Amino acid sequence: MKLNSRKRMFYLIYLLLLVPGVWCLLPPKFQWKTLDFAWEGQARDSAIKSGAYIPENNMPAGIARWKDRLFITIPRWKKGVPASLNYIYLNSTHSPLLNPYPSWADAFLSSKACCASSNSTVVSTFRVHVDKCGRLWVVDNGVTNMAHDVKQIAPPAIFIFDLKTDKLMHRYTIKDELLRDSSVFTSIVVDITGKECKDAYAYIPDMGSNALIVYSLKDNDAWRVENHYFHFDPHAGVYRVGGIDFYWSDGISSVALGPIKKNCRDLYFHPTSSTKQFAMSTKLLKNKNVPREDIFMGVQVIGNRGPQTQATACDFDLEHNVLFHTLLSKNGVSCWNVDKPFKRDNVPLIISECTALEFPNDIKVDHEGSLWILSNRQSRFLYEAMNFTDVNFRVLSAPVASVIQGTACERTSAVSKAFSFMTRPRCNSECKVNSGTT
Structure with missing residues (x-):
């Protein structure tokens, strides 16, 4: 038929x-193929000679877009990572150089650094978040050489940058009582349900110790939440x-x-x-x-x-x-x-x-x-x-x-x-x- x-x-x-x-x-x-940076002057050659920049040791892990910029993070898994928090412009070439954020002076850490360069220095971050108020939220683990011999450069902290001015608005150091020896903070997401930007809550997974850190910007306080569903499944x-x-x-x-x-x-x-x-x-x-x-x-x-x-x-x-x-x-x-x-x-x-x-x-x-x-x-x-x-x-x-x-x-x-x-x-x-x- x-x-x-x-x-x-x-x-x-x-x-x-x-x-x-x-x-x-x-x-x-x-x-x-490898990540490179928008170096100033002869800084690249000096960084390679000193071990502050080892191209093969730089691996991107997180992204976030704001207007004409795309933020790209590089956790300090290994030695030779010049800057953990970076950005590129959306109208860049197909393989653009990375710009350290908020500046070279703030972001750069040498291979022998004992501490952060400034109050705006993000030592090692995985994933970041841009909120509806034009702010970049970052959770910093504060460590270097995570894959081999972990070195604590700064205490874990939450950073909030004003993307309109590229200035640090606020930094909150995560209290010791919220941390565990195995703590690893892998991402951050921000909740703004009201009209005021200051009435914001950040939720931060602690992948290493199976917990969630909740931070209130308005109260400038944080607390730890634990639940058995935060743990891994041994069958997966x-x-x-x-x-x-x-x-x-x-x-x-x-x-x-x-x-x-x-x-x-x-x-x-x-x-x-x-x-x-x-x-x-x-x-x-x-x-x-x-x-x-x-x-x-x-x-x-x-x-x-x-x-x-x-x-x-x-x-x-x-x-x-x-x-x-x-x-x-x-x-x-x-x-x-x-x-x-x-x-x-x-x-x-x-x-x-x-x-x-x-x-x-x-x-x-x-x-x-x-x-x-x-x-x-x-x-x-x-x-x-x-x-x-x-x-x-x-x-x-x-x-x-x-x-x-x-x-x-x-x-x-x-x-x-x-x-x-x-x-x-x-x-x-x-x-x-x-x-x-x-």
């Missing part, structure tokens, strides 16, 4: 919706990324804030070595004196993303109500529209590419609706050796609306979804060979 044109169209749509696929991504906006500690097998027991490493509801929000979180998603109300977290049993019972287990979905970072897009994750073992990014049930069909892998997204380490949604992703081949950097004739570090970006178009994260009809599916390329999500080629 012959189908008329209308029936043929819907039959095609039906078939397309049954075909699994992962979208390919756009070419990287920025990429580097095995990884294979870039052809390298390793085991991590990392706890909570990244958090994201959902929409405002009656002056509070849901804080979405996950341990790195876990495939589960959790949430808890900021109403509990903002109360320094909340009973421990309320914290214990206040976590909601959202669901499980599925095998090999351990995630380093996450961020939330308030316009589309979508939570994004960077998935290490999938070399890609997944999403979830929080208006839909948390089940695997609604948490799709939407971007995956074996080379360009090998070890996706950070993800951010900026204030203009664009998604930013940083990949850095961290498993090679820490456990093997990078090939510095290849491109190793990449920053990719696209509008959120285009990234989620035609996926379960988009609010759309089945017909629109199918036609979107027909117009976008697909690529294989399985990385059979990780050659490391560009």
